[in-house]
Amino acid sequence: MSGDAVIVCKGVGKRYGRKWIVRDIDLEVRAGELLGLIGPGGHGKSVLLRLLAGLATPDEGEVRVRGKNLADIDPFELAELRREYGYLFQNYALFDFMSVADNVAFPLRQAGGVEEPEIARRVKERLEQLGLGEALDRFPSELSGGMKKRVGMARATIGEPAIVLYDDPSAGLDPVTSSKIFRLVRTMHHSQDDVASVVVSHDIDRMKVICDRYVMIFEGKVLFDGPEEAIEGADPMVGKFFFGSLGQSSGAS
Amino acid sequence: MNASTTNFFEAIGAPVVDIARAWGSMFGCGLRTLRAIAMARIAWREVIHQSYLIGNRSVPFITVTLGFLGMISVYQVAMQIKQIIPDFTMLGPAFIQIMIREFAPTITGLMIATRVGSGIAAEIGSMTVTEQVDALRMCNADPIVYLIVPRAIACMVMVLMLSIYAVLVSTISGMLMANGAFDINMRTFLSLQLTNGDDIVIGAVKALAYGFSIPIIAGNAGLTTSGGSEGVGWATTRAVVSTSFAVVVLDFLISAAGYIFT
Ligand SMILES: Nc1ncnc2c1ncn2[C@@H]1O[C@H](COP(=O)(O)OP(=O)(O)OP(=O)(O)O)[C@@H](O)[C@H]1O
Ligand SMILES: [Mg+2]
Numbered sequence: 001m002s003g004d005a006v007i008v009c010k011g012v013g014k015r016y017g018r019k020w021i022v023r024d025i026d027l028e029v030r031a032g033e034l035l036g037l038i039g040p041g042g043h044g045k046s047v048l049l050r051l052l053a054g055l056a057t058p059d060e061g062e063v064r065v066r067g068k069n070l071a072d073i074d075p076f077e078l079a080e081l082r083r084e085y086g087y088l089f090q091n092y093a094l095f096d097f098m099s100v101a102d103n104v105a106f107p108l109r110q111a112g113g114v115e116e117p118e119i120a121r122r123v124k125e126r127l128e129q130l131g132l133g134e135a136l137d138r139f140p141s142e143l144s145g146g147m148k149k150r151v152g153m154a155r156a157t158i159g160e161p162a163i164v165l166y167d168d169p170s171a172g173l174d175p176v177t178s179s180k181i182f183r184l185v186r187t188m189h190h191s192q193d194d195v196a197s198v199v200v201s202h203d204i205d206r207m208k209v210i211c212d213r214y215v216m217i218f219e220g221k222v223l224f225d226g227p228e229e230a231i232e233g234a235d236p237m238v239g240k241f242f243f244g245s246l247g248q249s250s251g252a253s
Numbered sequence: 254m255n256a257s258t259t260n261f262f263e264a265i266g267a268p269v270v271d272i273a274r275a276w277g278s279m280f281g282c283g284l285r286t287l288r289a290i291a292m293a294r295i296a297w298r299e300v301i302h303q304s305y306l307i308g309n310r311s312v313p314f315i316t317v318t319l320g321f322l323g324m325i326s327v328y329q330v331a332m333q334i335k336q337i338i339p340d341f342t343m344l345g346p347a348f349i350q351i352m353i354r355e356f357a358p359t360i361t362g363l364m365i366a367t368r369v370g371s372g373i374a375a376e377i378g379s380m381t382v383t384e385q386v387d388a389l390r391m392c393n394a395d396p397i398v399y400l401i402v403p404r405a406i407a408c409m410v411m412v413l414m415l416s417i418y419a420v421l422v423s424t425i426s427g428m429l430m431a432n433g434a435f436d437i438n439m440r441t442f443l444s445l446q447l448t449n450g451d452d453i454v455i456g457a458v459k460a461l462a463y464g465f466s467i468p469i470i471a472g473n474a475g476l477t478t479s480g481g482s483e484g485v486g487w488a489t490t491r492a493v494v495s496t497s498f499a500v501v502v503l504d505f506l507i508s509a510a511g512y513i514f515t
Contacts, residue, residue: 093384093387107392110394111393
């Protein structure tokens, strides 16, 4: 299943103030692999995702994407790499001065090379697929949380990125829409060869359907890294978290 | 080094490092803005939109402030003159010169600094804390090019135009005061006898310098915001204080340069 490593973290640590939020993270995201990032709330998943995208710079260790250290590449190389990324932010991060359609079209317009009618067609198609066909001309402030999440999802996937990071794609969504979203994650993942996807979620049942491998972050460290079958032999915490009782509300320090 | 000396150096060092960092990021922001303008990476539609926002809503403020300023200063000066030599012929020309050279651009700059500076910091600050700026970065849209450059150009143009407007408003109100209270002939008042090209150049340079530095400082405060809505509040306050301070310092520097080189 797993191809070459697309993103490699070596001894990555990030702190805010004096407190280390994540530390000693060794992690690979491989081409063609759908990686599930799990762990209790507030233990550093979103921070790690930001590090993987180069939105935050590690205070320790390094993050390499396609062999290049994000901390010291020139802006052109960074731009080149960013073209491959799709990122769904946990709190949507929709541009509130743009309509839904413009939000979703933004990555395509920014990348260039696609004609306006084609952009409009793709945007409409993607939004309809997510049940938002009616919302094209509305503004983010007029949408519910779940709708914003879906718009964010459309914006993250519209450019058919090769590296996609989803921060909690199904948070605040009803079960039917959640399943739809996870199906889209899988569709995106298989839309081309060698897509590398990372999904952060608490929705473990739905993750089980699509993920190839799991990494559990606990108190800023990697507590588990492997496929579902390997959980049995791992720290009992992982099993508890994965198979039941330890939900997102507990565990946060 | 023992613990107390370490603490001592930390106590001295940390603020110094913080200040150096803040200045560094501000100048970095200014340089990157200039470079983007030089490379013609400008979204003209956004420039026009921003110009409208800055200019349109500032006109009433400028009208009221400069209108009163014109009347008050003419009244005060005329009262002084009356006590010494009751000859008002140079009052108008001197008033117009100092308005062009000093007060119109600087008062306009201060007003824009508080009104527009706080607006820019709040807007960009809330975009930063809601990760919209990060979303721009992920789409390869440089926040400087996308957010700061249009505001910088719009603000330069608008401060210049509003300064010209401010000269007109204050001159008219001053002239009416001079005519009404001191019976000074309007023609005598409205004279450019003391105003020369240097005064106009210095006034214009001031307006452009304020117009450029306000969005840079305020925008940089917005981009470096951290910590939710409270952070946005702090960024806004910081922007108002530093932009007003910048206007005063630039006023001093440009005036000094003006007296040295002309
Ligand atoms: N910019 C920041 N400044 C200071 N602390 C931060 C910052 N961002 C995150 N943190 C802290 O880092 C820790 C981890 O946060 P993170 O958002 O990664 O959690 P998470 O695992 O994504 O949680 P959730 O599942 O609830 O989304 C939290 O304690 C948070 O307070
Ligand atoms: Mg999170």
